[in-house]
Amino acid sequence: MRSGYVAVIGKANAGKSTLINVLVGEKVSIVSPKPQTTRDRILGVLTEGDYQIVFVDTPGLYKARNALTDMMMKTTEISAKSVDFILYVVDGHNGVGEEDFDLMKKYRALGIPMAVAFTKIDIMPKENIPLAAAQFVDNGMDVDLFPVSARKGTNVRALKEFLAAQLPEQDKVFEEDIVSDKSEKFMIAEIMREKILLKYDKEIPHGIAIVINTFARQDNGVYEINLDIVCEKAAHKAILIGKQGRAIKEVSSFARQAMEKFLDAKVFLTTYVKVKEDWRDRPNLLKEYGYEKPIED
Numbered sequence: 001m002r003s004g005y006v007a008v009i010g011k012a013n014a015g016k017s018t019l020i021n022v023l024v025g026e027k028v029s030i031v032s033p034k035p036q037t038t039r040d041r042i043l044g045v046l047t048e049g050d051y052q053i054v055f056v057d058t059p060g061l062y063k064a065r066n067a068l069t070d071m072m073m074k075t076t077e078i079s080a081k082s083v084d085f086i087l088y089v090v091d092g093h094n095g096v097g098e099e100d101f102d103l104m105k106k107y108r109a110l111g112i113p114m115a116v117a118f119t120k121i122d123i124m125p126k127e128n129i130p131l132a133a134a135q136f137v138d139n140g141m142d143v144d145l146f147p148v149s150a151r152k153g154t155n156v157r158a159l160k161e162f163l164a165a166q167l168p169e170q171d172k173v174f175e176e177d178i179v180s181d182k183s184e185k186f187m188i189a190e191i192m193r194e195k196i197l198l199k200y201d202k203e204i205p206h207g208i209a210i211v212i213n214t215f216a217r218q219d220n221g222v223y224e225i226n227l228d229i230v231c232e233k234a235a236h237k238a239i240l241i242g243k244q245g246r247a248i249k250e251v252s253s254f255a256r257q258a259m260e261k262f263l264d265a266k267v268f269l270t271t272y273v274k275v276k277e278d279w280r281d282r283p284n285l286l287k288e289y290g291y292e293k294p295i296e297d
């Protein structure tokens with residue numbers, strides 16, 4: 001059988017996590033229209049026929065501004081070094097740019113084979129595909145280019161089969177029924193963060209950490225989940241809660257519904273908003289909230 005690791009790299013918001021979810025066939029990574037949605041290295045495992053592809057989702061490449069984003073960039077760099085293949089994702093709707101070529105060259109220097117997924121073709125004129133292909137050639141990037149739409153599922157099968165064929169002949173790494181290296185508890189915290197990213201603007205969602213206090217399945221099958229929404233400033237707390245608690249009620253309700261879908265069970269969710277001044281720059285708090293630089297191997 002063929003198996004191995006494929007790192008999914010690209011600018012923030014390119015569509016990396018959405019593409020991985022579609023390739024794996026289950027939600028392993030949260031998605032939003034805002035940059036910095038993915039903070040951790042997340043493995044999405046696809047086992048099919050005679051192959052297993054372990055996708056490595058990474059935080060988008062972004063200028064580091066605080067200890068958290070700095071750690072996110074290091075996570076991406078380290079994650080990309082020890083893989084069998086790199087899938088570089090370009091937002092076809094925004095087009096390919098200088099920044100993409102610089103990043104691709106940097107990763108190419110590692111000597112790992114690479115292909116490009118040109119995604120979001122569902123919201124882009126068809127003529128852009130050959131134009132982009134020409135741009136890649138002009139910039140000395142003779143890589144395979146896959147126009148795909150994660151939203152519509154276009155060309156996803158072809159991409160899967162291509163990637164599988166690039167991997168070494170070896171035994172699978174994960175059992176067949178595994179889709180992610182993350183726990184249910186991790187995904188519950190991420191779902192809460194996803195709904196916050198969708199509801200609030202500016203710095204608020206980027207300054208959120210989720211701490212799960214209780215995650216327990218009761219005898220009647222209902223999950224009891226109690227979590228803290230940690231924000232950076234008292235002013236953010238007021239906005240998060242909203243007038244008469246309306247905002248937090250709404251976002252918690254969306255989160256609960258998504259958690260129920262994910263767990264396939266009823267959820268009883270309680271949320272508390274807490275303030276920890278500038279936690280994103282405090283190493284002990286980063287660690288407490290689960291943000292640690294992965295170990296280089």
Ligand SMILES: Nc1nc2c(ncn2[C@@H]2O[C@H](COP(=O)(O)OP(=O)(O)O)[C@@H](O)[C@H]2O)c(=O)[nH]1
Pocket residue numbers: 010011012013014015016017018019030031032033034035036037038060119120121122123148149150151152
């Ligand atoms: N129309 C369209 N939108 C997409 C597609 N893939 C991702 N998006 C949207 O692009 C935004 C960023 O997606 P995300 O997967 O979080 O990007 P990441 O930061 O690269 O992981 C989200 O709003 C997605 O819904 C696609 O194939 N078509």
Ligand SMILES: [Mg+2]
Pocket residue numbers: 016017018029030031037038058059060
């Ligand atoms: Mg992402």
